[in-house]
Amino acid sequence: MTNMLRKALMASCALAGTAGMALADGYDYGSFEGYTLRVKLIGGTQYERLYTRIPEWEALTGARVEIVSSKNHFDLDREIKQDIASGDISWCVGSNHTSFAPQYGDLYIDLRDHIPQSELDQYVQGTLASAMVDGRLVQLPRVTDVSNLYYRRSLYEDPDNQARWREEHGTELAPPTTFDEFRDQVIFFADPPNLYGTAFAGKDEGASGRFMEILRANGGDLFDEDWNPIFNSPEGVAALQWFVDIYNAGAVPAGTVNYTWDDIGQAMAAGQLALDLDWPGFAAYYADPSASKIADELGFALAPVGAAGVRGAWSGSHSFSVTQACDNIEAAVSFAVFLTNDESELMEAQAGNLPTRTATFGEVIDWFNDNDQPYMADMFEVWQGSLAEARTPPLIPQWIEVSNVLWPQLQAAIVGEKTPQEALDAAAAQAREILEDAGIL
Amino acid sequence: MRFLRSPRAAPFLLLLPSIVVILAVVAVPLVVSFWTSFTPYNLTRPATLYDFVGWRNYRRLMGNSDFWWAFGRTVVFITIALNLELLLGLGLALLMNNIRKGERTLRTIMMFPMMFSPILVGFMFKYLFNDAIGLVNNALFDLHIISRPIPWLVDGALANLTIILAEIWMSTSVFAILLLAGLLALPKEPIEAARVDGCNPWQVFRHITLPFLMPFIFIAMTIRSLDVARAYDMVRIMTNGGPAGRTELIWTLMVRTGYQNSQMGMANAMGYVSILLSIFFTVFFYRKLVAARSFMAGAQ
Numbered sequence: 001m002t003n004m005l006r007k008a009l010m011a012s013c014a015l016a017g018t019a020g021m022a023l024a025d026g027y028d029y030g031s032f033e034g035y036t037l038r039v040k041l042i043g044g045t046q047y048e049r050l051y052t053r054i055p056e057w058e059a060l061t062g063a064r065v066e067i068v069s070s071k072n073h074f075d076l077d078r079e080i081k082q083d084i085a086s087g088d089i090s091w092c093v094g095s096n097h098t099s100f101a102p103q104y105g106d107l108y109i110d111l112r113d114h115i116p117q118s119e120l121d122q123y124v125q126g127t128l129a130s131a132m133v134d135g136r137l138v139q140l141p142r143v144t145d146v147s148n149l150y151y152r153r154s155l156y157e158d159p160d161n162q163a164r165w166r167e168e169h170g171t172e173l174a175p176p177t178t179f180d181e182f183r184d185q186v187i188f189f190a191d192p193p194n195l196y197g198t199a200f201a202g203k204d205e206g207a208s209g210r211f212m213e214i215l216r217a218n219g220g221d222l223f224d225e226d227w228n229p230i231f232n233s234p235e236g237v238a239a240l241q242w243f244v245d246i247y248n249a250g251a252v253p254a255g256t257v258n259y260t261w262d263d264i265g266q267a268m269a270a271g272q273l274a275l276d277l278d279w280p281g282f283a284a285y286y287a288d289p290s291a292s293k294i295a296d297e298l299g300f301a302l303a304p305v306g307a308a309g310v311r312g313a314w315s316g317s318h319s320f321s322v323t324q325a326c327d328n329i330e331a332a333v334s335f336a337v338f339l340t341n342d343e344s345e346l347m348e349a350q351a352g353n354l355p356t357r358t359a360t361f362g363e364v365i366d367w368f369n370d371n372d373q374p375y376m377a378d379m380f381e382v383w384q385g386s387l388a389e390a391r392t393p394p395l396i397p398q399w400i401e402v403s404n405v406l407w408p409q410l411q412a413a414i415v416g417e418k419t420p421q422e423a424l425d426a427a428a429a430q431a432r433e434i435l436e437d438a439g440i441l
Numbered sequence: 442m443r444f445l446r447s448p449r450a451a452p453f454l455l456l457l458p459s460i461v462v463i464l465a466v467v468a469v470p471l472v473v474s475f476w477t478s479f480t481p482y483n484l485t486r487p488a489t490l491y492d493f494v495g496w497r498n499y500r501r502l503m504g505n506s507d508f509w510w511a512f513g514r515t516v517v518f519i520t521i522a523l524n525l526e527l528l529l530g531l532g533l534a535l536l537m538n539n540i541r542k543g544e545r546t547l548r549t550i551m552m553f554p555m556m557f558s559p560i561l562v563g564f565m566f567k568y569l570f571n572d573a574i575g576l577v578n579n580a581l582f583d584l585h586i587i588s589r590p591i592p593w594l595v596d597g598a599l600a601n602l603t604i605i606l607a608e609i610w611m612s613t614s615v616f617a618i619l620l621l622a623g624l625l626a627l628p629k630e631p632i633e634a635a636r637v638d639g640c641n642p643w644q645v646f647r648h649i650t651l652p653f654l655m656p657f658i659f660i661a662m663t664i665r666s667l668d669v670a671r672a673y674d675m676v677r678i679m680t681n682g683g684p685a686g687r688t689e690l691i692w693t694l695m696v697r698t699g700y701q702n703s704q705m706g707m708a709n710a711m712g713y714v715s716i717l718l719s720i721f722f723t724v725f726f727y728r729k730l731v732a733a734r735s736f737m738a739g740a741q
Contacts, residue, residue, distance in 0.1 A: 074701075077700075078700045081484040081485055081700065081703060082484070084484060084485050084487065085484045085485075085487055085705070087487060103485050103703065104485060105485055105486065192589070192590065193573065193578070193582065193589070193590045196573065199573075202683070202684065203680075203681050203683045203684070204681065253571075253572050253573035253590070254572050254590060254592030254595050255571055255572040255573060255592055255593070255594050255595055257595055257683060257684035257685075258567075258594045258595065258679070258680050258681075258683060258684060263571070266574065267573055267574065270574060272573055272574065397485065400701055400702065401701075401702040401703070401704075404697055404701055404702055407683075408682075408683060408685055408686050409685075411683050411684040411685040411686075412684075412685035412686075414684070414685075415595065415684050415685055417685050437481075
């Protein structure tokens with residue numbers, strides 16, 4: 001009898017323990033014993049650290065996770081489009097991004113139908129709003145990207161530089177607060193081939209997005225409220241002229257028109273750039289003395305404002321989505337929530353990414369201070385300030401297509417084949433055709 | 442039914458598995474993709490597969506100057522790259538043919554570039570020719586040959602030259618291996634007879650070796666002209682067709698249209714126009730091959 005009582009007690013304790021685990025953070029992750037969840041996740045070192053938490057979710061819910069695809073985002077995007085085309089959606093959770101999400105139509109569910117509002121309230125609300133497509137929450141953001149400034153403190157602290165800048169511009173040398181200052185400073189610091197003022201992503205969405213950011217900071221936008229392309233406005237011409245000016249002055253490497261993020265990151269870490277308007281994901285890399293020459297002189301500042309006195313704050317989020325065709329939507333939602341809960345977000349933030357849960361900012365700042373990395377704590381404090389102004393590219397399926405007609409024209413103006421007005425007029429005409437074909441115009 | 446049991450059916454029945462496989466792997470995708478080139482087929486909107494728009498995609502292509510620039514650039518790229526690869530491959534094969542020691546090791550080393558994936562080759566040359574941190578510019582600086590960085594991948598002529606250089610590095614060994622096989626199969630008697638008759642080495646090469654090698658050259662050319670599109674990955678990494686479309690080839694344009702812009706109907710129309718290009722090259726080299734073979738038969 002005593003033996004039976006002991007067994008019953010142990011069994012109830014175990015049950016309570018399991019229930020307590022499944023209810024971790026007050027969210028019910030559910031029990032899916034024997035179920036195998038098929039997922040397609042973005043691959044790459046900076047993304048895969050989070051996946052070390054998958055066994056925890058498996059232990060919590062009894063389900064098993066099968067990663068059926070792990071690729072970089074462009075290849076994953078291609079594969080997902082092929083799945084849509086073939087009608088073969090045999091997986092439940094997919095990595096997504098705010099720039100890509102509008103293309104996928106009704107592939108993914110509205111997560112608000114499956115996640116309690118109290119849980120959604122814990123995410124950064126601006127980030128969550130930018131994860132909506134056509135009024136549906138099709139993705140749960142895992143990290144946010146918003147561009148801000150990295151600079152080399154030593155260049156600003158150098159007395160010679162300070163005196164020279166004061167003589168030339170009549171002001172004190174400090175990280176730029178406007179794009180005009182930014183242009184003047186990158187030209188001022190440039191001493192090629194040893195040091196360039198900055199570098200920019202010159203092709204693909206990287207080029208279109210940076211142009212969009214300066215255009216918005218100047219008070220313009222890509223489209224009006226009826227989706228007419230208006231980026232060939234005077235604000236757009238001024239934005240493109242900014243690129244042309246620093247390119248012609250030799251303040252950026254000539255090859256920057258072919259650069260993507262990795263090239264810029266390598267150049268900055270190699271000490272070849274004075275300033276870099278870039279993503280938070282680079283902070284940990286730049287601050288790592290074993291990989292970066294500028295680790296001990298890294299400074300952080302908010303992105304400059306444009307002629308309109310506002311920030312363009314180009315932003316986007318990596319995220320997780322759940323397919324409509326999933327055979328166990330509750331398990332899939334549980335998985336997506338688990339990989340973006342407080343613990344997961346802290347893990348992402350410790351790697352230098354901007355988290356998507358409000359509580360994580362305070363936690364990670366404390367964590368970096370406790371772990372003797374005060375500069376990383378600085379970064380989160382500075383960059384959190386730009387989240388309020390964060391804006392994504394237009395959330396329409398044709399954004400990537402429009403971007404693909406825009407960046408070759410930006411390049412044409414930058415390398416001097418066309419004037420900024422000619423280039424933008426040509427791109428606007430092509431963008432109009434795309435939107436007309438899509439029935440938007 | 443009676444036909445199936447008759448001896449006349451045997452060849453058809455034996456070939457049936459191959460016919461089914463060819464239909465499934467080659468014919469069906471070919472027909473479907475040809476059909477899509479007459480539709481506004483968008484990958485993310487599968488219903489568009491059934492909207493027939495006639496020649497609209499082809500008409501738009503005819504008036505699309507970007508497409509024709511990319512098309513023309515592709516023809517020039519293939520012509521220059523294949524001919525230089527042939528010349529260098531022939532030179533390498535002739536040199537290899539004269540080596541008597543360590544021949545196998547050298548042959549293996551020569552095949553190294555073929556073992557690299559085009560993506561890796563793209564990254565390697567992008568790094569080598571990076572204007573700021575690239576090895577080439579750094580070497581030129583150190584040797585005091587230049588004082589300002591050369592924008593290898595930006596300037597129109599230099600960027601195309603760099604891409605051709607990368608393609609030549611990657612694929613010359615294919616020619617060298619195929620031509621070396623031809624040289625090894627060469628009968629020795631005509632060469633020895635020519636030497637006895639007093640021919641100098643150039644005359645031997647011009648009138649004996651080269652005619653014998655011509656079938657191998659055209660086979661190598663045909664194979665390479667069909668598989669040269671492998672260079673797409675390399676170009677995508679190095680310039681992705683930029684800047685300002687200066688290195689745009691039909692392959693980079695097609696993939697951007699088909700996958701990034703999801704306009705698979707239009708991309709397939711571009712594909713069919715470029716297939717015409719491939720057919721032209723294949724027919725051209727095949728005719729040359731036939732002519733060379735008859736010449737060789739005459740020589741024998």
